[in-house]
Structures are given as structure tokens and as C-alpha cells.
Amino acid sequence: MAMRKAHEVDSWIARPDPRIRTVLIYGPDRGLVSERAKAFARQTGLDPNDPFAVIRLEGPEVEADPARLADEARTVSMFGGERLIWLRNAGASKAFLTVVSDLLTAPPADARILIEAGDLKRAAGNLRGLCEKAESAIALPCYADKARDLEKLIQDVLGGAGLTLRAEARSLLTNALGGDRLASRGELEKLALYAEGQAEITVDDVIASIGDVAALSADTLVDAALTGNLTTLDRELGRLVQAGTDANAILATLIRAIGQLHELRLAMEKRNLSASAAVQQARPPVFFTRKQAVTDALSAWSSDRIAAAEDRIHETVLTIRKTGRLEIQTLRHTLLALAIEARRRHRAA
Secondary structure, eight states, X not given: OOBOOGGGHHHHHHSOOTTOOXXXXXXXXXXXXXHHHHXXXXXXXXXXXXXXXXXXXXXXXXXXXXXXXXXXXXXXXXXXXXXXXXEESOOOOHHHHHHHHHHHHSOOSSEEXXXXXXXXXXXXXXXXXXXXXXXXXXXXXXXXOOHHHHHHHHIIIIIHTTOEEOHHHHHHHHHHOOSOHHHHHHHHHHHHHHTTTOSEEOHHHHHHHOSOHHHHHHXXXXXXXXXXXXXXXXXXXXXXXXXXXXXXXXXHHHHHHHHXXXXXXXXHHHHTOOHHHHHHTOXXXXXXXXXXXXXXXXXXXXXXXXXXXXXXXXXHHHHHHHHOSOHHHHHHHHHHXXXXXXXXXXXXX
């Protein structure tokens, strides 16, 4: 079987096997798919701007005329030498897969085929299955960057610009980036431009530059509700509403946070831990910017009260889904109720 695990892809692209004539790069991270396809194209040594050496095709045009791929692959170069047939956004029609199967069975001698595709499950008859089975092809998966991948990307972009990162800023970046390689690279390049002339990047620089401010604000909003900080709650909710953030996205953050809080509180009660000890031992770890807020919330909420809060949050979700109206007002009432409860518990403690 010609395939590589996700962590082996970059090393294969750096030293591609010349016997492989068809390279399939696929996965849910379309930015990483595109980046790795460009890297492989560079490894061929062909001029990407030479229309006779590099033939670019798009999925829809090949779907409309599947034989086009075979025609281009079998055409002899006008000036001799190898050619690259580069297909983006590959489809999944039966006619297209038949053409690919034929090319894998009898691969062209003087052309390589590079195919970019989205997420593909393992199946015998689909594009991924065909390429994994063929001796002349390889299938290279691209999944969302993990922490180790992001560390390398951060170092490549920011280190390459002569910038260093404080530990807190690096942790914040690693938490906020990921999901799409090109988007992450774009955010890092923007940060490098923002910090130009500095020797070191701080947390404030990251927050000022990073594109996913909404996610950071949602965390701050939820923590404010669970710790009874009405001033911060009002400010962050207003900021998110002004930015057009969907109420359901905020609710999703709230559900994750209350679920984590419940697990930690149960661990406190079962193992007789303090709130700070429970936070320190949490797995996965609590993000460093939230540690104090989570510690404060654990001190205010019992497991029974958290369970009641979870019930109220799920009722809010159902209300919003049923009515489809007054989403922000309904969400605001729930957040305020949680904040008031947290303040009451703090005072009682």
C-alpha cells in the first residue's frame, strides 16, 4: 500500500520517490493540502509558470470532461522532458474515478499527476482507496495541525523574521491557531509584521494582532458569567454582539466550560482537592489565561449547582432553536442568571 501517516508526509515530500507517478494530497485542512501540493510541485524542479511544463486543472472542468485528465497525462511534451498535471478540488464521479484507475494501472512515463482533494474516508473504490492500493501512487493525508506542528510553524514564520516569543504568548498562539494551515500562516505573518522592530512578542501583541479574537472574548465572557463578574460580562457580550458573533457559538463555549467545571468539581469532591490543585492537575490542562477564573468558579459552585446550571443552559439552547428569535436577549438572561448565582455563592462562602 502506498500511503503515509500524517506525521510522515513532510519528510516524504522533501524526498519524493521518483517511481511514484500520482500523488494524492487530501484532508480536511484545505490550507495544508494546498501548502503541501505547492511544496511537492517545487520538488519536481519544473517552472510553475511554464504552461507547457505544469498543466493546471480544476475539479469541475475534469468532472465535465473526465477524459481531459487522461489526455493531458498522455500528451507528449512539445519540448521534451517531464510534465506535471496538477488537479485541484478533485471530484468523485464514477467516470472520473475510472480515468484515475486507468492512469494508475498504466502510469504515464513522462508526466506526474498531482491531485488535491478534500477529506476522504478509507474506501476501496474511492480516490483515496485507489491511490493507496496502486504501486505507482501515494496518498498523503492532511489533518488539522497538532501542537507539535504549530510549534514548528510558529518557529518557521516568527523565528525566520528574527522574533522570539514569551512563553505565555507562545501558549496563546498554540491555543488560538490550527484548523487551517494557510489561515494559521497568514495570522503569523500578520503578527510578524505587527511586531516588526521588536525583539520579543508579548501576549498583548498576540491579542492585538490575532484574527480569532472572538474565541478569546467568548472565553472571557463565559468566565465572567461563572465567576459573577457582571462588568466584564456586559463588556464582552457587547463586543461579541457588535462583531456579529452567533449566539450558538457563545453557547457552545459555555457548554464546554460548564462541562469542564463539572468534571473538576467532581474531582475535588472525590479526591478531597483544593480548587487550585484541581486546576493544576486538570487533563487536558486549563489554558493559562483561564486558570484563575476557573479556580474562582470552582470555589463558588458545588457539583449540584453546576448540574442545575447545565440544565438551564440546555433549556436555553432548546428555546433558541425552537423560536429562532431573541437569541442574544435569551442568552443574556441565562448569562446574567449564572453570574448572579456565582456572586451569591461567593458571598455565602
